Amino acid sequence: MCGIAGVWRKRNPIDANDLSDVIRMMQALVHRGPDDRDSWSNNRLALGHRRLTIIDPSPAAREPMLTASGQGVLVYNGEVYNYRSLRETLQAQGVVFRTVSDAEVVLEALHHWGPEKAVPLFDGMFSFAYFDARNNALWLARDRLGIKPMSVADMPERILFASEDKAILACNGFPRDIDSREMTLRLAWQSRDSSYSLFDRIERLPPAGLWKITDGGIEKRRFWHVLDVLETARITGDGSSDAEHMATLEALLKDSVGLHCIADTNVATACSSGVDSGLITALAKPFRPEIHGYVVDPQLGRSEAEDAERTGRHVGVPLRRVPVDRDRFFELWPRVIWHLESDGWHASHVGLLALAEQCRADGVKVLLTGEGADELFGGYPLQALSMKKWRSWSWPRRLLHSKRSLDRRFEQQRRAPYKLSVGGHSQMERSMVLRALSPELNFLQTEIFDRLEPVTPPADRAFLGSCLYDLYSHLQDILHRHDRLSMAASVELRVPFLENRLIDFAIHLPRWHKYRDKTGKWLLRKVAQKHIPRQNVQARKIGFEMSSEFSAGTETLLRGGFLRDAMKWPTASVEDLIQLARREEPSRLRLVGMELFLRLHAGGETTGTLTEALHAAARDRS
Known part of the structure; x- marks a missing residue:
């Protein structure tokens, strides 16, 4: 895991x-690669690299x-986990290797x-240049x-690219202007972090982006998208039994976890009380007998540490x-926001x-986690709630409506097919949302739903579509968060559920096989029952909670702050927003987070001074 940077001269x-x-x-990215660094240039291109040594720590790599x-x-x-098999194929075709690193395999495969x-x-x-x-x-x-990031700035004379926006911002004379539209979209709860920057003039490669830069400019392509690879006949024609699917899923998971345990350094797991990370922890144990796990233990409100330790004891x-x-x-x-x-x-x-940070203090460089399972296997309650929107087409409810009324309603509802679809109440509302917010994401909802047309009944189609849409919405925020915050401490976070064959x-x-008997992740839970405590498998999904008391009182930072000026709010509205943030933790975290x-970035304050400001706000509240 590393940080990359580069400059491409156009003329x-x-x-x-x-x-x-x-x-x-490279200095701005030192947290991504504290172990080594180097650079290279020719007449057109300059490249820099910060290295976190995981596989083949030798200088040759x-x-x-x-x-x-x-x-x-x-x-x-x-990390390209199948690098060993790719290496064997390349060697059979005459390629000679000088290291045992995956980086050299990636280079030789590309070349x-x-x-x-x-x-x-x-x-x-991966991301690479x-x-x-x-x-x-x-x-x-x-x-x-889009597990790994890439930011790009296309300037008049050159193209800048790096693993994080802050590296591009570090370039001499690069403007630090904030994109007010992006700020508004985030306040409107649009999923933006992975593919869009809050800084003007910086864009991010989308998931599966494959861009070619030549004298002719940038040719933007994608090499994979769920709409391109989805075969609905495999869904509608599925005749495998529960036992067959369980065996396949378990075998795929074991293979993936084994690949994700490859490292020339210590490996640990993030083990919560839930099914996903608990199962990854259990499956990692045979590959890494010395492995240990971590669980966050909030000192306010509820902690899942005790329930997580039940899994830990069960799997040793x-x-x-x-x-x-x-x-x-x-x-x-x-520091999170930075x-x-x-x-x-x-x-x-x-x-x-x-x-x-605790991992890094303990000398752990690689952390396995369970992200991606909810999106792939149907674990979110909102995915199941999407089915309720389509009850009118189920038997015998559809007998209560005429075919004409159902057809008219279907055409309206397919434009906002899921529980969280924006603008679901009328076509006018839908059109307003599409014009103003994120058309590339909001049109995708309908495209996925239409692609699943052979799937019946419509409720099943909506459920599966909601899962697929989450890969490009909610999951993108999660992956962005996990990359940036793990790499902030120079720790590589790996996600075994997001392996190609599992996807x-x-x-x-x-x-x-995803939702049955009012239970999400039905098939995955069946596999998990063989490995982790039944009590944890059957527990209601609650997500990772931290008490609202942690941020209580900080809403007063909005008074006289930068966000008011950026959004051009009148003073009276700011006071209303403060009251809203006081009542609602999600609003408080969004608004205060954007103020920080x-x-x-606009006020030049340090993380240390902002910590002091948070303490002062909390004291004033009490």
Whole structure:
């Protein structure tokens, strides 16, 4: 896991200012790669790399990495877990390797097969910049679901790219303007973090982005999308028994966890009281007998530490509690926002950073977690609630309506098919939302629903569509959060559920294997019952909660702050918003989080001064 940075000159050669900017970018990314660094340049391109050594820690695996001919150059962030099998294929075709690293396999695959053929073969999480001197083309890419990040700024004379926005902001003279539309969209609760920056002039590669940069400009492509690979005939024609699907899922999970345990360093797990991380912890034990887990232990409100330890005892994996009190919360909250480059809208973000910092203090560089299971296997209650919108088409309810009325209602409802679909009450409301908010996300809801047309009844179609849509909405925020906050502590967070074969298996499961007997993740729970305590498997999903008391009182920071001026709110409205934030924790976290973001990036304040401001606000409240 690493940090990458680069400058591509459109016309003039690379100069001393470009090289200095690469150094600045690398320094801004030191948390992503504290173990090593290096750079490379030619007349057109300058590359920098910060290295966190996970696989093959030898100096020979240092990046930027060049082919033996010097015609291919790579800077790479992430892990391609099937690198050993790809290496064997390349060796059979005559490629000679100098290291045992996955980075060299990625480089040689790109150079030998070409990016368009090689990238779809990569099974893992990655972003990279690859330069092919044979045709003077620079390729930027990101894994299929966007686990690893890439930011880009297309300027008049050059293109800047890096693992995080803050590296581009570090370039000499780069403007630090905030994009007011992006700020508004986040306040409107749109899922934006993974693919969109809050900074003007910076964009982010989308999931599965594969961009080719030449003298002709940037050619933007994608190498994978669920709409491109979804085969509805596999869903409607599924004839496998429960036992067959259970056996397949268990085998896929074991294979994936085994691949994710490959590392020349310590590996641990983030083990909550839930099914997903508990199952990953249990399956990792045979591959890493020495493995231990971590659980966040909030000192206010409810803690899941005791329930998580039940799983740990059951599978023979000791768990270490990571306590978070209010002082620690106020210390970490501004730092969370600094690393997220966003508003830090959920209190659990602080818990994740605390956990990652404890890992690093204990010498752990790799952390396995259970993210992605809810999206792939139907674990969110809102996915099930999407089915209720379509009850009128179920038997015998459809007998109560005429075919004409059902057809008219269907056409209206397909435009907002899921529980969380925006603008679901009227076509006028829907049109207003699409015009003003995120058309690329909100149109996608209907595109997915339409793609699932052969699936019946409509309630099943809506449930499966909701799961697929979550891959591009809710999951994107989660993956962004996990990358930024784990790497803030120089820890690589791995997500075994998001392995290529598991993704393919899950998106083609019928509804009844995901949701049955009023139970989400039905099939996954059946597998989990063989490995973790039944009490934890059967528990109601609650998510990672942190008490609203952690942030209570901080809403007064909105008074006289930067957010008021940025949004051009009148003073009276600010007081109303403060009262709203006092009553509602989600509003408080969004609004205060955005205020902290603006104070950091527009006001030049430090995380330390913002911690003091949070304490002062809390004291005034009491």
